[in-house]
Amino acid sequence: MKEFLGFVKKEFIHIFRDSRTLVVLFGLPVAQILIFGFVIQNEIQDVRIAIHDKSKDPVTFDITNKLLSSGFFRLEKYLTSEKETETIFKTGRVREVIVFDDDFAETLKREGTAGIQLLADASDPNSARMIVSYTQAIIATYLKELNRDHQLPLIIEPRVRMMYNADLKSAFMFVPGTMALVLTLVSAMMTCITIVREKETGTMEALLVSPLRPVQIIAGKVTPYILLSCINAVVILILGYFIFQLPIRGSLLLLFGETILFISLALSLGIMISTMSKTQVVAMFFSAFVLLLPTLLLSGFIFPIENMPKVLQWLCYAMPPKYFITILRSVMLKGTGIAEVWRETLVLTGMLVFFISVSAVRFKVRLQ
Amino acid sequence: MVSININGVDKSYGQVKAVQQASFEVPGNCLFGLIGPDGAGKTTLFRMITTLLIPDQGNISVFGFDTVRDYRKIRLFTGYMPGRFSLYPDLTVGENISFYATIFGTTVKKNYHLIKPVYSLLEPFRDRLASNLSGGMKQKLALCCALIHNPKLLVLDEPTTGVDAVSRKEFWETLHQLKDSGMTILVSTPYMDEAARCDRIALMQAGRIMDQDTPGEILSKFRVPLFEIRANDRLGTLEILRSIPEIKRAYLFGQYIHIATDSERHGAEWLKTQLSNRGIANVKITPVVADFEDCFIDAVENYTTHRT
Missing domain, CATH: 3.30.70.870 (Elongation Factor G (Translational Gtpase), domain 3)
Structure with a gap:
């Protein structure tokens, strides 16, 4: 045990003395989450919309004014028929069309509820989601003002329709995706590199001749990274929650459990790569191609898997981050429990067992 | 008593025959030198003795333990200093030593008497990073790290390469002191003049042991x-x-x-x-x-x- 602690202490010294490692460990996650976050946020500004006002009454004018004076939207055109909606979306001149139902003010006054249709061009799902939620927020604020003078609460029911990508496949993807990316990077790449570094500097020779068992060497190497990865996961969640209002609807315990499972998986992957590379450069390339690119491209983080060719889709099923992202999305956004994500959890566990076995077989108690 | 018995050992890397039919014995409590130019196969032979490599043919026993079967036992009492001093450049002198002490299940305090002659020279630089040490100091530090667990067998792979003349002289004196305390020391060197400082030597060239004897006998054979x-x-x-x-x-x-x-x-x-x-x-x-x-x-x- 003392040997193990000594080893862990040494690893921490390595980490904290190397400014580059520190940047990758702590700067990168924060930078990534902010970059991904703000790229999406920036799109809400002067978004061009079209309005189809079938009612043309004081209430619809008020709402239109509120929307246009908010700074988020700019009116491109008043539409006069349903047909025009389709045409104007096709030209790409507007990203959202707002349709007020017939006799809007009348219905609101009489029945206490009125309908409004929000049609958004969801071919860019993230911004579509953002645009619609902004529109809804503005309408809700207006409604609150209106309700102040009424005894009975009035309701405006926005009927949202996402055109071209109805269920918003990658909305709010960036936080789970970044989390998967950062954890893969920190856990797998960093451990892989630190193990290979010992081979390269020749210190592995001395470690192997010592009475330490391979398990102790590996455990000593990865423990600091498990801790740091957990810290990173928490930082990402906090940033997502407070800066980007990402909801965490499911159980925190489940979320952490799954995160630790994924961290272990990434670590085992890193260890496996380290047994296959002799130099840090090889390890870097290996990690970049085996870990980074697939995490970015084949996990559904950036590109929806459903739109890929069949062959690539199969490849996606072999990517650990895909399952982790699915789990994160379900637990965080939909608030599901283990009952809904047990399949993914099982796949990740299976992968973990596989990688650990391969590494155990491949990790030599001697030099090659 | 024989400490190391090398018996008909072969080792190849693909087409390259690094060690061929090597056989010799190292007596107990002996300062044994393996002399040969770069690429003679000294490092490969040492790695086989220290259980890091498995011979293709033949066998090696260290204090009666087979290097393949009983490698864990051999690792307990062997101190090994690889050719590239296996130090952590981003750790200080003190941290390097205490790390090696910990992984061998001991402490610097406990075995201080062993490393004292060498370590006392390093003590002023305790807090200096290993990467900022001179060649001679790195060598001393690496020796301390290999010695810290009081090994029965000390294997030093080209410890004097890249080290100035004064440090080399001091180093050989230290080795003799260690030998006198009962250790068996196996050291390799490409410097022929260092052969005289050993109790016994083996001459190695192109993977083969050319000759082995005491330095005096080797000289008188000419x-x-x-x-x-x-x-x-x-x-x-x-x-x-x-x-x-x-x-x-x-x-x-x-x-x-x-x-x-x-x-x-x-x-x-x-x-x-x-x-x-x-x-x-x-x-x-x-x-x-x-x-x-x-x-x-x-x-x-x-x-x-x-x-x-």
Whole structure:
């Protein structure tokens, strides 16, 4: 045990003395989450919309004014028929069309509820989601003002329709995706590199001749990274929650459990790569191609898997981050429990067992 | 008592035969030197002794333990200092030592008496990063790290390479002190002059053990007359010398040419006549005593001629 602690202490010294490692460990996650976050946020500004006002009454004018004076939207055109909606979306001149139902003010006054249709061009799902939620927020604020003078609460029911990508496949993807990316990077790449570094500097020779068992060497190497990865996961969640209002609807315990499972998986992957590379450069390339690119491209983080060719889709099923992202999305956004994500959890566990076995077989108690 | 027994060991990396049919014994409590140029296979042999590599053929036993079967036991009592001093450059001197102490399940305090002669020189630099040490200091630190768990066997792979002359001298003195305390020390070096500092040596070249004995015996095996000449056109002279059948061997030796003739009958006078007959006059011919480099060349030549 003392040997193990000594080893862990040494690893921490390595980490904290190397400014580059520190940047990758702590700067990168924060930078990534902010970059991904703000790229999406920036799109809400002067978004061009079209309005189809079938009612043309004081209430619809008020709402239109509120929307246009908010700074988020700019009116491109008043539409006069349903047909025009389709045409104007096709030209790409507007990203959202707002349709007020017939006799809007009348219905609101009489029945206490009125309908409004929000049609958004969801071919860019993230911004579509953002645009619609902004529109809804503005309408809700207006409604609150209106309700102040009424005894009975009035309701405006926005009927949202996402055109071209109805269920918003990658909305709010960036936080789970970044989390998967950062954890893969920190856990797998960093451990892989630190193990290979010992081979390269020749210190592995001395470690192997010592009475330490391979398990102790590996455990000593990865423990600091498990801790740091957990810290990173928490930082990402906090940033997502407070800066980007990402909801965490499911159980925190489940979320952490799954995160630790994924961290272990990434670590085992890193260890496996380290047994296959002799130099840090090889390890870097290996990690970049085996870990980074697939995490970015084949996990559904950036590109929806459903739109890929069949062959690539199969490849996606072999990517650990895909399952982790699915789990994160379900637990965080939909608030599901283990009952809904047990399949993914099982796949990740299976992968973990596989990688650990391969590494155990491949990790030599001697030099090659 | 025999501490290491190497028995018909072969090791190849693909096509390259790094070690071929190596056999020798290292007596207990002995400072044993493995002498040979770079690429002779010294490191490979040491890695097999320290259980890091498995021989393709043959076997090695260390204090009675087989290096393949009982490798864990051997690792408990072996101190190994690899050729590239296995230090962590981003750890300080003190941190390096305490790390190695911890992984061997001991503490610096407990075995301080062992490393004291060396470590006392390093103590002023306790908080300096290992990467900022000079070659000599790195060597001392690496030795401390290999010694910290009080090993029975100390294996040092080219510990004096890249280290200044003064540090080298101090280093050999330290090794003798350690040997006197009961350790068996196996050390490799490409410097022929360091052979004299060992109790026993083995000469290694191209993966083979050419000869092994005490340094004195190795020197006394050189029985033919040896001369040293200085010539202007060294390569031309060398070619002429090699065409004379009575000259057993002629080779460049620093700025000089060393010439070994086949018997006492062909001495300095005879050599002078031979040279002037071939148009080389006014050379100073000095009889010299063979040193380890001459002996090494001799051993290599003898080994090759006996084999073919």
